[in-house]
Every structure is written in structure tokens, then in C-alpha cells.
Amino acid sequence: MPELPEVETIARGLNRVLATRRILEVHILGPHAVGQGAKLFTQRVSGARVTGVGRRGKLLLLWLDSPASNAPLVLSVHLRMTGRLFLPTRGTGADLEHSPHTHVLLRLEDLDAPLLFHDVRKFGRLLALTEEELAAWPFWAGLGPEPLEVDSDGFVDIFKGRRGRVKALLLDQKRIAGIGNIYADESLFRAGIRPDAPAGNVSRQRLRRLHRELQEVLREAIDACGSSISDYRTASGDAGAFQNRFRVYGRGGEECQLCGATLRKITVAGRTSVFCPKCQS
DNA sequence: ACGAGATCCTGTCAGC
DNA sequence: TGCTGACAGGATCTCG
Numbered sequence: 001m002p003e004l005p006e007v008e009t010i011a012r013g014l015n016r017v018l019a020t021r022r023i024l025e026v027h028i029l030g031p032h033a034v035g036q037g038a039k040l041f042t043q044r045v046s047g048a049r050v051t052g053v054g055r056r057g058k059l060l061l062l063w064l065d066s067p068a069s070n071a072p073l074v075l076s077v078h079l080r081m082t083g084r085l086f087l088p089t090r091g092t093g094a095d096l097e098h099s100p101h102t103h104v105l106l107r108l109e110d111l112d113a114p115l116l117f118h119d120v121r122k123f124g125r126l127l128a129l130t131e132e133e134l135a136a137w138p139f140w141a142g143l144g145p146e147p148l149e150v151d152s153d154g155f156v157d158i159f160k161g162r163r164g165r166v167k168a169l170l171l172d173q174k175r176i177a178g179i180g181n182i183y184a185d186e187s188l189f190r191a192g193i194r195p196d197a198p199a200g201n202v203s204r205q206r207l208r209r210l211h212r213e214l215q216e217v218l219r220e221a222i223d224a225c226g227s228s229i230s231d232y233r234t235a236s237g238d239a240g241a242f243q244n245r246f247r248v249y250g251r252g253g254e255e256c257q258l259c260g261a262t263l264r265k266i267t268v269a270g271r272t273s274v275f276c277p278k279c280q281s
Numbered sequence: 282a283c284g285a286g287a288t289c290c291t292g293t294c295a296g297c
Numbered sequence: 298t299g300c301t302g303a304c305a306g307g308a309t310c311t312c313g
């Protein structure tokens with residue numbers, strides 16, 4: 001599931017290859033993938049030049065100079081569960097160009113391989129927006145701070161006086177952007193906080209530790225090019241490596257690496273959550 | 282303000 | 298072998 005480190009890895013990889021290139025052709029094979037309708041999307045993206053690729057939360061952002069618009073446009077891509085935006089190479093994903101799960105195909109100047117949007121579960125969406133439209137998009141406007149930019153005090157304020165469970169707040173993109181199930185569970189384990197702890201009951205000191213551990217696990221995961229557990233791949237189609245360093249995610253029933261206790265699996269905020277009953281309180 | 286549950290979607294896997 | 302049901306989860310919605 002692409003979360004902040006995975007989207008960051010894809011953005012960096014795509015930026016190296018796509019920046020300054022012009023999009024020559026737009027092929028929409030699965031119209032559901034384009035939230036605003038295929039016609040407007042194609043009109044805006046065709047002929048546009050990519051000026052840069054970035055990220056905000058879990059959103060992948062391609063900045064465009066488009067002949068269809070006087071002002072810059074942004075191509076926003078939310079990968080949700082199984083979405084991938086990548087350039088197939090001979091070794092990786094070349095066969096996916098003709099996959100029934102490839103919903104958008106972009107041809108760029110001076111690139112043999114097309115840029116593919118591939119998404120088995122069809123939850124991902126692409127939007128080509130003006131900056132005004134982006135600013136007016138409720139999801140965008142409501143995004144919380146970036147976890148690698150928010151300072152300790154700002155982070156602690158997210159939880160202060162709240163009755164919700166600490167993991168539910170971590171997953172809420174309006175409170176803090178870019179965290180999903182993997183990095184919520186991993187950071188809570190490292191900070192010694194149960195996922196179902198009421199946020200208001202967690203001490204300020206412990207929340208400061210969560211801030212440090214969250215930033216640390218995100219940086220480690222970015223350095224490892226993200227976690228590949230099912231469909232996620234980097235922009236060039238390679239697997240990430242952080243899945244080999246999970247301490248709790250996906251390990252329910254196994255022994256805790258720190259104390260040997262059996263890791264418990266519960267549901268919090270509708271998500272499977274794994275934690276150590278001895279190390280996390 | 283919060284939580285629980287349903288929704289969307291399909292590949293994978295356990296169980297019979 | 299082949300079927301069935303559970304499961305995975307990000308965002309959004311409704312209901313309590």
C-alpha cells in the first residue's frame with residue numbers, strides 16, 4: 001500500500017526521467033481512473049510539458065505547463081491500494097502495457113517506454129487540475145501537516161485532548177498527511193504506544209517519542225525505497241526493501257523481536273493492527 | 282466529536 | 298480439482 005515513503009520514492013524516480021519532457025499522447029483505457037472525465041483530462045494533459053514531480057501526503061503530483069491553459073496545471077495521482085505509476089523496462093513490467101488493469105497510458109517525447117497507470121483494485125484516481133481547482137479540492141485543502149516537516153510541539157497538539165484512539169488520528173489525513181497502516185503500526189511499536197490507546201491518555205513525553213520514531217521510520221523506509229508487500233513498485237518497476245524490516249506489521253501471532261511475547265492482532269479504526277502487549281502500553 | 286460499519290474492487294489463500 | 302468465503306485496505310459516506 002503506497003504510503004508516504006513509497007510515494008516519495010516514486011516521485012523522485014519519476015522526476016529524474018520525466019522532468020522537462022512533453023506528453024505527446026494520452027490514452028485512457030479505463031475511464032473510471034480519471035475522476036473528471038476522459039475528455040477534459042485528455043485535453044489538458046495532451047501536449048503538456050512536465051516541469052517537475054513531487055508529493056504531498058500520499059498524493060503524487062506532476063506539475064505541467066499545458067498549451068490548453070495559461071496557468072500551470074497539476075496532475076494529481078492517488079494510488080490508493082494497488083495503483084502504480086511507472087515506466088516499464090525490459091526487465092520489469094514490460095508485459096503490463098497490455099494488461100487489463102492498465103487504465104491510463106501516456107507517451108512522452110524521447111522515451112521509448114510509455115508512462116503507465118496500472119491499478120488492479122481500481123481505487124486510484126488521476127486528476128488534471130488548475131491551481132485554483134486544486135486549492136478548492138476538499139481533500140487537498142484539508143490535508144494535515146507533513147510528518148517530516150511538523151515539529152514536536154505541532155505533532156503533540158494533534159493528539160492533545162482528543163478522545164479518539166491514537167492510531168485513528170495517525171491514519172486521519174486531515175490530522176497528519178501520508179501515514180497509512182504500515183507506518184502507523186511500526187511507529188507505534190517503536191514508541192511503545194498501543195494503537196488503541198485513547199490519544200488524550202498518552203503522555204506528552206510519549207507523544208514526543210512517537211514524533212521522533214515516526215520520522216525515523218519514514219526516513220529509513222525512504223532510504224530503502226519503500227515497502228513492497230503486494231503491488232507497490234518504484235517508478236522503474238523495482239521492489240522496495242523496507243518490508244524486510246517490519247517489526248510488527250503483518251506479524252500477528254509471531255514473537256516480539258524485543259521481548260519474545262506473542263504479537264497481538266486487533267482492529268482499530270477498521271484496520272488490522274498488530275502490537276506487542278508487553279512493549280506497548 | 283467520535284466510532285462503527287458499509288462501500289468500492291479483485292487477487293490470493295485457507296478450508297472443505 | 299473446484300468452489301466458497303474471508304481478507305487486504307484509503308477515503309468517504311451514513312447512522313448512532
